[in-house]
Amino acid sequence: MPVPPAEVSALGATDAAQGALLAVVFLTGAAVGSFLNVVIFRLPRRESLVHPRSRCLSCGERLGVADLVPVFSYLALRGRCRHCGRSYSPRYMVVELATGLAALGAWYLFGPTLHALLAFVIVCCLVVVFFIDLDHEIIPDETVWIIAGAGVVLDVMGLVDRGGSAAVVFNEQISSGLGYQVVLPKSVVGMAVGAGLFVAIAFIAEHVFRRPGMGWGDVKLAGAMGAVLGPGYQFFSYFLLSVLLGAIVGLVCMAGGWRGRRDYVPFGPMMALAGVATVYFGDVVTPVVMSRFLIG
Numbered sequence: 376m377p378v379p380p381a382e383v384s385a386l387g388a389t390d391a392a393q394g395a396l397l398a399v400v401f402l403t404g405a406a407v408g409s410f411l412n413v414v415i416f417r418l419p420r421r422e423s424l425v426h427p428r429s430r431c432l433s434c435g436e437r438l439g440v441a442d443l444v445p446v447f448s449y450l451a452l453r454g455r456c457r458h459c460g461r462s463y464s465p466r467y468m469v470v471e472l473a474t475g476l477a478a479l480g481a482w483y484l485f486g487p488t489l490h491a492l493l494a495f496v497i498v499c500c501l502v503v504v505f506f507i508d509l510d511h512e513i514i515p516d517e518t519v520w521i522i523a524g525a526g527v528v529l530d531v532m533g534l535v536d537r538g539g540s541a542a543v544v545f546n547e548q549i550s551s552g553l554g555y556q557v558v559l560p561k562s563v564v565g566m567a568v569g570a571g572l573f574v575a576i577a578f579i580a581e582h583v584f585r586r587p588g589m590g591w592g593d594v595k596l597a598g599a600m601g602a603v604l605g606p607g608y609q610f611f612s613y614f615l616l617s618v619l620l621g622a623i624v625g626l627v628c629m630a631g632g633w634r635g636r637r638d639y640v641p642f643g644p645m646m647a648l649a650g651v652a653t654v655y656f657g658d659v660v661t662p663v664v665m666s667r668f669l670i671g
């Protein structure tokens with residue numbers, strides 16, 4: 376049956392609008408990624424994130440608008456400075472691309488909601504953690520605070536939506552007339568459980584196995600992720616996923632001869648990767664991971 380032309384053009388217009396919207400979401404995300412590149416470079420050096428404007432690290436020439444279009448500038452200039460021709464690591468473009476995709480992912484998974492924005496903010500912090508820990512073996516406190524704050528806000532939003540059922544309730548009855556109840560937001564309990572688990576691991580690693588365990592940065596990040604994921608299965612699946620990634624990367628590094636058996640491999644990047652997977656796909660990932668470890 377022939378489709379009336381009016382309907383075709385209406386459908387075409389909607390598709391075009393949808394496509395334009397997704398392009399705007401991606402480019403906004405990529406522009407945020409361009410800022411994350413600045414954060415990754417300057418935050419560990421304790422330099423201002425806004426001043427001075429970006430310059431070429433080689434010739435010092437100030438970068439203009441045309442040099443700072445996310446992803447496209449890198450491709451157009453083939454990763455080189457237009458003034459001195461020095462080539463830059465493709466990592467800058469990878470961060471912009473990944474952050475653009477992360478914005479699209481948040482939009483697709485959670486719609487135009489505050490939830491999507493907070494999930495995206497958490498993932499941006501994890502991108503920063505991934506690279507700064509890789510480069511400098513530190514996890515900046517700023518990223519940890521933002522993740523924990525976003526976790527608490529998400530939790531409060533959940534409490535408003537679903538009422539007290541989303542909280543952790545502690546109930547003690549001593550006798551029929553004597554008892555009390557403590558209601559705690561699950562973000563706060565998650566924070567304590569996450570940080571506590573990592574402190575315990577660090578203690579055991581140092582005192583039983585005589586190996587350097589987790590750093591304080593890892594402990595703080597675990598607390599922040601606990602605030603986001605709560606004290607339940609989501610967090611434990613996240614933890615197992617981080618350890619699994621760490622084991623795989625450790626084995627690959629040993630097989631490749633890049634690191635010895637006792638060399639330190641930073642754990643923050645694994646926690647960041649597992650965090651992105653759990654924040655975005657926790658509903659799918661958590662049941663899979665938990666059934667692997669608990670049942671079969």
Ligand SMILES: [Zn+2]
Pocket residue numbers: 431432433434435436456457458459460461
């Ligand atoms: Zn240059």
